[in-house]
Amino acid sequence: MSDRVLEALDAVEERWADDLREAQVRMLSDLRGQLEEDRVAILRERPGSGKTWLLRRIARVYGEGGRVHVLFSTPSPDLAEREVKRFRDDWGLRAERWRDVSEYECRVSLDVLLGDRLSERELLRVYRDASRANDLPKCHPEFYRKDGPLLGRIGDEGLREQVREALYRDNPYVHGFAPWDECEGCEAVRQLRSPARIVCLSFDKLLSVPSLYASHERTRDAQGKEPLMTLEDWREVLEGALVVLDDAHMLPGALVVEVPGYVPVGGSTLEGRLDGLAMGQEYLWRVVDWGQDVRNVKEALRGEVLREVRDVLVRELEDWLEELRDRIVRDRNAGYLHARKQLSLLNELVNRAEELGVREWVAVRSPRRGGSRMLTFAPVIESLDQLLGLLMGPDLMDLPEAYLAAENRPTLSELRCG
Amino acid sequence: MGRAVFHLLPVRLKVKDAWRLGRLIGRLDVRNHRVLVLDRARGFADKVHEALGDAERVRSVEDLERFAGRGGGFAVAEIMRGLMGADVRGIEGMIVCRTYLSNYAAQRSIVIPIMLRRIRLEPKPVMRENPLDALRLEAFESVLHDLATVSGRAVRAEDLDEHPFTVLVGAGTVVEVIQRYPEEAGEIYRTFRDRFSSVDPRVRVLDLDSGEELPVEKVIDGSTRVSVRDFEELEREERERLIRWMERKLFMVR
Numbered sequence: 182m183s184d185r186v187l188e189a190l191d192a193v194e195e196r197w198a199d200d201l202r203e204a205q206v207r208m209l210s211d212l213r214g215q216l217e218e219d220r221v222a223i224l225r226e227r228p229g230s231g232k233t234w235l236l237r238r239i240a241r242v243y244g245e246g247g248r249v250h251v252l253f254s255t256p257s258p259d260l261a262e263r264e265v266k267r268f269r270d271d272w273g274l275r276a277e278r279w280r281d282v283s284e285y286e287c288r289v290s291l292d293v294l295l296g297d298r299l300s301e302r303e304l305l306r307v308y309r310d311a312s313r314a315n316d317l318p319k320c321h322p323e324f325y326r327k328d329g330p331l332l333g334r335i336g337d338e339g340l341r342e343q344v345r346e347a348l349y350r351d352n353p354y355v356h357g358f359a360p361w362d363e364c365e366g367c368e369a370v371r372q373l374r375s376p377a378r379i380v381c382l383s384f385d386k387l388l389s390v391p392s393l394y395a396s397h398e399r400t401r402d403a404q405g406k407e408p409l410m411t412l413e414d415w416r417e418v419l420e421g422a423l424v425v426l427d428d429a430h431m432l433p434g435a436l437v438v439e440v441p442g443y444v445p446v447g448g449s450t451l452e453g454r455l456d457g458l459a460m461g462q463e464y465l466w467r468v469v470d471w472g473q474d475v476r477n478v479k480e481a482l483r484g485e486v487l488r489e490v491r492d493v494l495v496r497e498l499e500d501w502l503e504e505l506r507d508r509i510v511r512d513r514n515a516g517y518l519h520a521r522k523q524l525s526l527l528n529e530l531v532n533r534a535e536e537l538g539v540r541e542w543v544a545v546r547s548p549r550r551g552g553s554r555m556l557t558f559a560p561v562i563e564s565l566d567q568l569l570g571l572l573m574g575p576d577l578m579d580l581p582e583a584y585l586a587a588e589n590r591p592t593l594s595e596l597r598c599g
Numbered sequence: 600m601g602r603a604v605f606h607l608l609p610v611r612l613k614v615k616d617a618w619r620l621g622r623l624i625g626r627l628d629v630r631n632h633r634v635l636v637l638d639r640a641r642g643f644a645d646k647v648h649e650a651l652g653d654a655e656r657v658r659s660v661e662d663l664e665r666f667a668g669r670g671g672g673f674a675v676a677e678i679m680r681g682l683m684g685a686d687v688r689g690i691e692g693m694i695v696c697r698t699y700l701s702n703y704a705a706q707r708s709i710v711i712p713i714m715l716r717r718i719r720l721e722p723k724p725v726m727r728e729n730p731l732d733a734l735r736l737e738a739f740e741s742v743l744h745d746l747a748t749v750s751g752r753a754v755r756a757e758d759l760d761e762h763p764f765t766v767l768v769g770a771g772t773v774v775e776v777i778q779r780y781p782e783e784a785g786e787i788y789r790t791f792r793d794r795f796s797s798v799d800p801r802v803r804v805l806d807l808d809s810g811e812e813l814p815v816e817k818v819i820d821g822s823t824r825v826s827v828r829d830f831e832e833l834e835r836e837e838r839e840r841l842i843r844w845m846e847r848k849l850f851m852v853r
């Protein structure tokens with residue numbers, strides 16, 4: 182179906198004719214066969230059989246020719262780093278890794294962030310105490326923590342309070358990603374606007390990319406400013422791209438979202454709101470205690486309960502987010518910033534799930550540890566289309582030329598069957 | 600190196616056992632062997648690391664690849680998403696303390712089979728009656744794949760007989776469930792063997808009472824009943840026997 186990918190497979194077979202093992206030649210013909218039928222091809226040979234080796238070479242050939250992109254995605258940032266080194270350092274290709282937002286150098290100086298809310302003298306004192314914070318990302322909840330790189334370094338309590346107040350007053354980051362004009366010089370923004378031919382990134386990152394564009398557009402719009410990048414840029418990347426999903430049996434794990442239970446929502450807390458709907462993890466600990474009553478577990482797994490979780494999320498999540506934005510400013514709580522990030526991600530997933538016909542969500546409440554509980558949310562997935570749609574976004578998933586996946590336990594392949 | 604044999608110990612491991620398990624493993628002679636100790640949780644891995652004394656604490660793919668390239672010794676790591684994908688050729692022993700569902704389950708590990716219940720839980724006939732048992736059977740299935748993956752990482756190319764010594768210590772729940780559901784467990788095992796037929800994997804259960812290694816088929820079909828024990832209850836001699844067994848297995852690897 183996809184000539185460009187088929188050509189890449191042929192080229193790999195020719196170029197590495199002497200290196201390919203018998204099993205890999207079989208994999209190539211298996212991929213051809215699958216691509217005749219479908220946009221998704223899945224390798225499921227045993228671990229150690231050379232699947233990743235093959236995928237790297239296909240990606241390399243695909244990335245060398247033409248004007249299209251390759252997204253090489255792995256379960257962890259660590260592995261993505263290993264891959265980018267191979268493409269960039271060993272093979273001299275134009276490749277880059279998309280990192281977590283917290284890992285980029287920030288162009289928004291403390292001056293821009295706090296300047297018009299502190300006197301020059303106060304600002305100087307802040308610089309003296311927390312100069313390192315100047316280069317750290319202001320688009321990440323970590324920056325705003327009381328014991329973080331800014332507030333945690335300011336010795337004088339009065340000044341610290343003052344900075345904390347200034348930090349939240351009219352801070353555009355409360356509304357979204359990369360809101361400042363200075364963000365134009367940021368490497369993260371540069372990557373999102375004009376990516377290298379080959380992009381290596383973790384599943385988590387791939388999942389959240391569309392939200393970064395959307396969040397950015399929203400916050401710039403709220404300020405009446407032009408966005409520095411738009412979802413259109415991402416569409417252009419995806420158009421005709423080859424998406425590689427290595428160790429794809431780990432993919433469902435990327436769709437699990439954890440949110441702290443103490444977050445205030447609808448006059449209660451998230452934990453309170455989901456009381457009776459979230460399954461207590463303690464029931465499931467009984468996996469090792471035999472002879473226990475399983476009624477609780479059966480009850481918690483009933484379709485009605487899972488559908489009710491979905492209904493609550495669909496009905497209320499957007500209100501929770503709006504409410505939380507106000508609370509962030511009012512309470513100046515960095516923990517809420519983190520929660521907002523997680524809830525936004527959950528909201529994005531809920532919206533995608535709705536379009537894909539996902540009707541059930543599972544919520545698990547973990548036991549209290551260090552005073553607070555965590556709620557873990559995940560969509561119940563019935564098909565491969567749903568899985569890829571959740572990962573990429575339903576309106577974007579058809580843009581890439583093909584998906585090549587490798588898995589060590591039948592997961593995508595089982596979801597595809599019937 | 601040995602062929603693809605994965606060992607299950609009918610032992611329940613709890614968080615508080617980490618230190619003693621680490622001390623026990625620390626008695627292995629690793630001057631000429633690289634042994635990787637894995638657990639699913641950071642705290643547990645930290646404790647084992649502390650108990651081992653002179654061991655690497657692996658935190659990244661790079662750490663692991665470096666360890667695999669040097670002389671003998673211990674390394675400790677969490678079964679992180681990334682590590683399972685690393686090349687660890689050159690490691691002779693893999694001691695897995697607990698995988699995700701094999702022992703007390705962490706929240707993510709419970710959520711994933713539920714979100715994939717159409718392919719993970721519903722095919723198990725027991726699901727309707729008892730979802731917990733379905734999760735336990737899923738634990739058995741995922742353990743087989745986890746061990747094959749961990750062990751397969753150390754094996755590259757066509758050298759199929761170069762598998763490291765691979766053992767899951769905290770396999771108590773798994774051993775228990777296969778004895779309770781011989782039919783379903785048998786089906787899972789056969790499917791696993793078919794899928795990995797190119798390496799012809801074998802799974803063996805160490806019977807702590809007799810010290811004998813039993814093919815998992817015999818445990819499944821009930822011809823030998825294996826008792827599952829709490830780690831903390833093991834007697835001194837039993838622990839002694841366990842470590843001698845590990846040492847023997849490790850030395851049989853080349």
